[in-house]
Amino acid sequence: MSVRILALVGSLRAGSHNRQLAEAAVKHAPEGVEIELYEGLADVPFYNEDIDTEAALPATAARLREAAGQADGFLLFSPEYNGTIPAVLKNAIDWLSRPYGAGSFTGKPVAVVGTAFGQFGGVWAQDETRKAVGIAGATVLEDAKLSIPGSVVRFAETHPADDAEVVTGLTAVIEQLTANTGTAAA
Known part of the structure; x- marks a missing residue:
């Protein structure tokens, strides 16, 4: 059985x-x-709680929840927008946190990584993402981190999938995440 x-x-x-960086994770995912x-x-x-009902649930939100429901764990990639989490990622967390106490994150491991132009690689946004997803019920892997600074320069001519240091760090995060899913990789 593989880990999803x-x-x-x-x-x-x-x-x-x-x-x-997410494409690099897909490319370098360990066997299983x-x-x-x-x-x-x-x-x-x-x-919006008004549309989070059986009768009004948007198809796009239902599709996100379905994909999340099939996952054994989550890997979130957060850039830093004005020192915090991007709205699109926060919105996904909000949708997946419901229904309260039984959302898609509940009891599943989550690792947060990312890259940003600044000298700290987006750590503020990644910390805010960990906070939000933890409140949403996830088991946040606080030690599974990868923050890559200087993205504009570092990845100007090199894709993260071809950067050995990035691949090593990303692989370590994926292995930690996989080990915490409770699902044995084949």
């Missing part, structure tokens, strides 16, 4: 370095680990 990890990227930009890079976060409406 759902990757959520907090940047919608086509050339996003965090998206490239399937990482699905979720597509469609831009289409999920802002969370």
